Amino acid sequence: MSNERRDAEYTMGRTQSETDRLIKQSQLYDNVTRRFFLNSGITNGMKVLDVGSGAGDVAITLADFVGEQGRVIGVDVNPDVLETAKNRAVAAGHKNIEFIAGDIRTLDLPNDFDAVAGRLVLMYMADPVEALRHLTTLVKPGGIVAFQEADFSPYQSTLHADSPLINDLIEWGKAVFDKSGAHTEMGMDLYRVFVDAGLPEPTLHFETPMGGPPDWPGFAYLENSFRSILPLIEKYEIATAEQIDVDTLAERIQKEVAASKRPVMLPPHITAHVVLPS
Numbered sequence: 001m002s003n004e005r006r007d008a009e010y011t012m013g014r015t016q017s018e019t020d021r022l023i024k025q026s027q028l029y030d031n032v033t034r035r036f037f038l039n040s041g042i043t044n045g046m047k048v049l050d051v052g053s054g055a056g057d058v059a060i061t062l063a064d065f066v067g068e069q070g071r072v073i074g075v076d077v078n079p080d081v082l083e084t085a086k087n088r089a090v091a092a093g094h095k096n097i098e099f100i101a102g103d104i105r106t107l108d109l110p111n112d113f114d115a116v117a118g119r120l121v122l123m124y125m126a127d128p129v130e131a132l133r134h135l136t137t138l139v140k141p142g143g144i145v146a147f148q149e150a151d152f153s154p155y156q157s158t159l160h161a162d163s164p165l166i167n168d169l170i171e172w173g174k175a176v177f178d179k180s181g182a183h184t185e186m187g188m189d190l191y192r193v194f195v196d197a198g199l200p201e202p203t204l205h206f207e208t209p210m211g212g213p214p215d216w217p218g219f220a221y222l223e224n225s226f227r228s229i230l231p232l233i234e235k236y237e238i239a240t241a242e243q244i245d246v247d248t249l250a251e252r253i254q255k256e257v258a259a260s261k262r263p264v265m266l267p268p269h270i271t272a273h274v275v276l277p278s
């Protein structure tokens with residue numbers, strides 16, 4: 001049997017409800033991503049490649065940064081989700097975003113991008129170093145490479161006796177991502193991946209939304225996330241549907257937070273960017 005690492009079985013599934021979850025996820029992390037692109041230097045007039053576009057949120061944010069003089073090309077291996085992305089880009093009034101279906105590592109793309117950016121995508125790739133090395137060849141000298149990825153390791157320090165439900169969710173969530181082959185410490189690994197891909201040491205930031213008040217949208221987001229991963233949780237026999245009771249999850253997490261007065265943390269995101277030598 002080969003020890004070669006394979007791409008992850010896409011942990012979140014490919015349903016319409018997962019596409020809706022991606023959109024809600026983006027609303028929770030949008031400020032993080034906007035600060036990231038601002039720090040990275042992505043700006044007016046640039047031509048930017050968005051890797052693993054999903055429902056198009058990152059591409060739409062990038063279009064705000066590059067303005068009408070710039071262009072955004074978004075690529076995703078899942079053609080269905082790109083239909084949603086295309087419709088949303090049009091609805092947002094952007095005429096300068098193009099979406100292309102294909103694997104970002106093999107698709108034939110021009111090598112004149114001012115920047116390549118991606119969010120929550122390297123974590124699904126068997127060899128993120130090789131992927132980044134290839135993507136960098138598409139960027140002009142002096143261009144920008146910018147990736148935002150999740151990291152589950154900080155959750156260990158949040159486990160607490162007063163948060164039994166949240167503790168279980170952390171254990172089940174990490175187990176399903178690990179078993180699916182996704183890289184659950186991709187955020188912390190960005191530094192290594194950039195350097196091993198031959199890039200300069202990246203500038204890094206760590207951020208995560210936390211909640212919170214009863215109206216915090218993160219509670220519903222967590223419920224939706226477990227709805228997306230439930231089929232794999234059951235397939236890998238990590239927990240049963242009865243144990244998770246997904247339809248009441250948001251309410252039960254919120255009640256636990258209110259009783260324990262300990263906030264719940266969404267998956268932490270780490271951002272890394274470099275400017276390539278000219």
Ligand SMILES: C[S@@+](CC[C@H](N)C(=O)[O-])C[C@H]1O[C@@H](n2cnc3c(N)ncnc32)[C@H](O)[C@@H]1O
Nearest residue numbers: 052053054057076077078103104119120121124
């Ligand atoms: C978690 S979603 C993130 C979507 C979007 N970047 C965002 O943050 O809202 C990851 C996306 O990457 C895509 N993807 C994974 N591996 C890919 C590859 N090798 N080439 C292109 N897309 C890929 C998946 O199909 C999925 O839509």
